Amino acid sequence: MRARLIASDDVIKIVDVLRRDHEVMAPFYGRGRDTYFDTVTDENRDRIQLHIPNPYYPPKRYVLPHIEQMFRIRKADGSYEVQSTYDEKKRAIFGIRSCDVAGIHHLDRFYLGRDFKDPYYARRRAHLFLVNVVCTDPQVDINDECYCLCTDTGPAAKAHFDLQLMDIGHGEYLAVAGSAAGESLFDQPFFRKATPEHVERRRKILSEVRHNFKATTGWFSATVRYISQEKVLEKTWAEIGSRCLECGGCTYVCPACTCFTVTDRPTGPNEFERVRLWDACALYGFTRMAGGHNPRKAVHDRRNRRFFRKLAHYFIQRELSMACVGCGRCAEVCHGDVGMPSTIEMIRRATTEYLAHESNAR
Amino acid sequence: MNPTPADNIYLPKLARLERVVDEIDEVRTFFWRFLDPADQKAFEGFKPGQFAQVSIFGAGEFPASLPPSPTEKEVFFTVRRVGRATEALHQLQPGDVFGVRGPYGNGFPMEQYAGRNLVFVAGGIGLIPLRSCIVYALAHREKFGKIQIFYGAKTPKELLYRPLLHEWEKAGGFECHLTVDRADNGWQGHTGVVGSLFRKPGVTVPTENTTAFVCGPPVMFRFVIKDLLEMGFKDTDIVSTLERYMKCGVGKCGHCCIGVAYVCMDGPVFTYRQIKKLGEDI
Numbered sequence A: 001m002r003a004r005l006i007a008s009d010d011v012i013k014i015v016d017v018l019r020r021d022h023e024v025m026a027p028f029y030g031r032g033r034d035t036y037f038d039t040v041t042d043e044n045r046d047r048i049q050l051h052i053p054n055p056y057y058p059p060k061r062y063v064l065p066h067i068e069q070m071f072r073i074r075k076a077d078g079s080y081e082v083q084s085t086y087d088e089k090k091r092a093i094f095g096i097r098s099c100d101v102a103g104i105h106h107l108d109r110f111y112l113g114r115d116f117k118d119p120y121y122a123r124r125r126a127h128l129f130l131v132n133v134v135c136t137d138p139q140v141d142i143n144d145e146c147y148c149l150c151t152d153t154g155p156a157a158k159a160h161f162d163l164q165l166m167d168i169g170h171g172e173y174l175a176v177a178g179s180a181a182g183e184s185l186f187d188q189p190f191f192r193k194a195t196p197e198h199v200e201r202r203r204k205i206l207s208e209v210r211h212n213f214k215a216t217t218g219w220f221s222a223t224v225r226y227i228s229q230e231k232v233l234e235k236t237w238a239e240i241g242s243r244c245l246e247c248g249g250c251t252y253v254c255p256a257c258t259c260f261t262v263t264d265r266p267t268g269p270n271e272f273e274r275v276r277l278w279d280a281c282a283l284y285g286f287t288r289m290a291g292g293h294n295p296r297k298a299v300h301d302r303r304n305r306r307f308f309r310k311l312a313h314y315f316i317q318r319e320l321s322m323a324c325v326g327c328g329r330c331a332e333v334c335h336g337d338v339g340m341p342s343t344i345e346m347i348r349r350a351t352t353e354y355l356a357h358e359s360n361a362r
Numbered sequence B: 001m002n003p004t005p006a007d008n009i010y011l012p013k014l015a016r017l018e019r020v021v022d023e024i025d026e027v028r029t030f031f032w033r034f035l036d037p038a039d040q041k042a043f044e045g046f047k048p049g050q051f052a053q054v055s056i057f058g059a060g061e062f063p064a065s066l067p068p069s070p071t072e073k074e075v076f077f078t079v080r081r082v083g084r085a086t087e088a089l090h091q092l093q094p095g096d097v098f099g100v101r102g103p104y105g106n107g108f109p110m111e112q113y114a115g116r117n118l119v120f121v122a123g124g125i126g127l128i129p130l131r132s133c134i135v136y137a138l139a140h141r142e143k144f145g146k147i148q149i150f151y152g153a154k155t156p157k158e159l160l161y162r163p164l165l166h167e168w169e170k171a172g173g174f175e176c177h178l179t180v181d182r183a184d185n186g187w188q189g190h191t192g193v194v195g196s197l198f199r200k201p202g203v204t205v206p207t208e209n210t211t212a213f214v215c216g217p218p219v220m221f222r223f224v225i226k227d228l229l230e231m232g233f234k235d236t237d238i239v240s241t242l243e244r245y246m247k248c249g250v251g252k253c254g255h256c257c258i259g260v261a262y263v264c265m266d267g268p269v270f271t272y273r274q275i276k277k278l279g280e281d282i
């Protein structure tokens, strides 16, 4: 492990170094519990938080913006000029949680994998530097709904970051490099050599932190199996669906949701832009076709869709990773209590009853 | 990880509208060519059953089947006016420029059907994607056994490509059976749903070594599938194209996802066996 030691008071200096050639995003407190990622400036630099509840609005937007311009279209001389507009800005996300690192890795596989590569995503991603901060404080880092333990994505990311920082107490952080770019930061004078004792402290803290999760939905893999084997009854899906208010909130906060829609809009006389924006299978119009036919009308069909897509084996094999990273955001924002953890719980209960009933009947 | 701008999978290539033919109410055929001959050449390798994404700048983009066969010299779309983008296409005049990208989708594996009988069953504008296969089959007539077309629409006025159907039939080589739900004064032909044509006196539909192509609105699809299965067709010998709301055409936007498949990438052509497994309403 390429690890170094850094004093808590020096951690922010990493942001300063990165700011020389990156736009750096970091988590801040808003009002109350509200937290958000924002661009670091000279003014807010001192308010960056190392321990903080994970912001609801996911950092996914730095690789897949909520609204993104794809083309500028100009009408001229009876023809058109279509120009792709790419964002090539170098960005760093400081303080990204492990679940969100896994989310970005999932997006990598989805947008850059298989036959077609998404050119907008590819550019943003190629210019992104990730500084993961491990969740260690049970009071602030870890929410009631966090269940990265079950999805095996946290509380410490195992890969796909450039640099990882973990609070190991005594005013010290252990830094681990995950890429060559991350390792090159170790040239900075504020990093010191770590000893095996530090690495051992890291291991110990991590194993303690694992006991601090409240929402431990240990049924995750069983639920994946139930859904894939079609053991979930229609009745159960309907029950889940009837609690959904169709606000789309769960997908907007989800770091692993990928769907978008595309639209053209005027930007001036004879000028248009083609933009894409987040869309969600939970919304009524998502599958509506011209002519009014909607093959997926019932709300539980759409709910079903979201969980099926995230958890069915087939999708996991196809996209090479699960479309849920255990951040618990959907559970936090859902007014109908059909976030991922409680849905898993409902499916598990219903399926256990059903299986018990089946074996009695035999 | 760093594609060049040429690799932008969403980038429409510019095309010019050459001529427009009125088909039936609200439906027109649009003949076009890419401005860049290299684009045209690259596109011409398309397969029957594939589709393209059509951009009307400022109004949006939509998927449209490729009704021409690759054996024909022209490319065109036949499009019904239903909403914003299709309406905008209908507004274009010859000479106007719009965008096309593709071809996309799997298409019908026509080589696999060599030596077999082909039964085409279409309803309404479902004939558009099948046109490509029919023309392809006729261009390679010697490769196939018996070829039959069963085509129905609500009224005689809504039968698409009628002059073509007559022309092809006269040229010989296949049977063509038409029907309408409601006849008007001039209609001498059959009335009834498409499936009723299978039982018309004098009609024999082979079921052995036969592939049935079914395209049409959801209700028609359900009834025809039932008829074909009762006649003895295997679910692997019935093929269809599925229609879904599509935004990207390349497996990224998620709109066309049905069951475990993406219609834009794994389809739009599926066998009935596959469709059954997708487990969603058609």
Ligand SMILES: Cc1cc2nc3c(=O)[nH]c(=O)nc-3n(C[C@H](O)[C@H](O)[C@H](O)COP(=O)(O)OP(=O)(O)OC[C@H]3O[C@@H](n4cnc5c(N)ncnc54)[C@H](O)[C@@H]3O)c2cc1C
Binding pocket: A288, A289, A290, A291, A292, A293, B051, B060, B061, B062, B063, B064, B065, B066, B077, B078, B079, B080, B081, B082, B083, B084, B085, B086, B087, B125, B128, B129, B242, B243, B244, B245, B246, B268
């Ligand atoms: C693979 C594939 C191939 C296709 N091939 C063809 C083809 O060859 N030819 C073809 O014509 N279409 C084809 N379609 C369908 C075509 O893509 C849609 O008709 C088109 O996307 C509509 O786009 P729009 O922007 O005009 O409509 P939008 O504005 O996006 O939507 C129209 C919506 O407005 C409403 N609406 C407006 N007018 C009407 C109306 N008259 N009746 C009912 N509802 C209305 C409906 O709610 C409808 O959903 C194909 C679709 C797919 C997926």
Ligand code: SF4
Binding pocket: A250, A253, A254, A255, A256, A257, A310, A323, A324, A325, A326, A327, A328, A329, A330, A331, A339, A340, A341
């Ligand atoms: S489904 Fe819910 S818990 Fe899973 S990644 Fe998305 S928001 Fe987080």
Ligand code: SF4
Binding pocket: A054, A097, A098, A099, A100, A135, A141, A142, A143, A146, A147, A148, A149, A153, A154, A155, A156, A326, A327, A328
């Ligand atoms: S889900 Fe895990 S990694 Fe994400 S914020 Fe909660 S504790 Fe941290």
Ligand code: FES
Binding pocket: B245, B246, B247, B248, B249, B250, B251, B252, B253, B254, B255, B256, B257, B262, B263, B264, B265
């Ligand atoms: S059309 Fe976008 S995924 Fe199929």
